[in-house]
Amino acid sequence: MSLSVNLRLLAEQGLQLKGELPVVELDLGVADDLVRTEKPLKYDLSVELLHDAVLATGSLALPLDCECGRCLKKFKTQIQLTGWAAHLPLEGEDKVSMDNDCVDLTPFVREDILLNFPQHPLCNAECAGLKKKNKASETETLEATKSAIWSELDKLKLK
Numbered sequence: 110m111s112l113s114v115n116l117r118l119l120a121e122q123g124l125q126l127k128g129e130l131p132v133v134e135l136d137l138g139v140a141d142d143l144v145r146t147e148k149p150l151k152y153d154l155s156v157e158l159l160h161d162a163v164l165a166t167g168s169l170a171l172p173l174d175c176e177c178g179r180c181l182k183k184f185k186t187q188i189q190l191t192g193w194a195a196h197l198p199l200e201g202e203d204k205v206s207m208d209n210d211c212v213d214l215t216p217f218v219r220e221d222i223l224l225n226f227p228q229h230p231l232c233n234a235e236c237a238g239l240k241k242k243n244k245a246s247e248t249e250t251l252e253a254t255k256s257a258i259w260s261e262l263d264k265l266k267l268k
């Protein structure tokens with residue numbers, strides 16, 4: 110199910126588009142280990158034909174599985190665009206490409222999802238995870254190394 114709108118149908122009456130778009134079709138082209146998109150984009154849009162443009166308004170939501178850039182904690186969030194709107198001119202230089210009287214909304218959705226894509230996901234804006242965790246894990250590693258050495262020494266003694 111793609112997000113394309115048939116203009117002939119749209120000329121008769123406004124359309125409601127509600128459903129899910131597989132993330133593969135959204136084709137975000139983002140390869141980020143910290144932000145994974147596996148669940149479909151949910152959309153709930155009203156589309157209408159204006160004099161020389163298509164106007165789509167509504168909400169978009171894309172669930173994300175993130176890993177905090179500071180403390181590496183996994184958390185779920187989503188990109189939610191509630192007052193989303195796209196104005197697609199049907200005339201002039203910027204007119205949208207049409208295929209069999211259909212206009213695809215996907216590229217416009219993709220663009221705005223990408224604009225809102227988290228660059229540095231944090232489990233919490235205040236997260237100071239990495240600092241603390243780093244110190245803790247350095248000490249832990251040191252302790253672990255020490256105890257490993259001691260247990261090796263113990264083994265040697267036993268021999």
Ligand SMILES: [Zn+2]
Pocket residue numbers: 177178179180181182231232233236237238
């Ligand atoms: Zn964190």
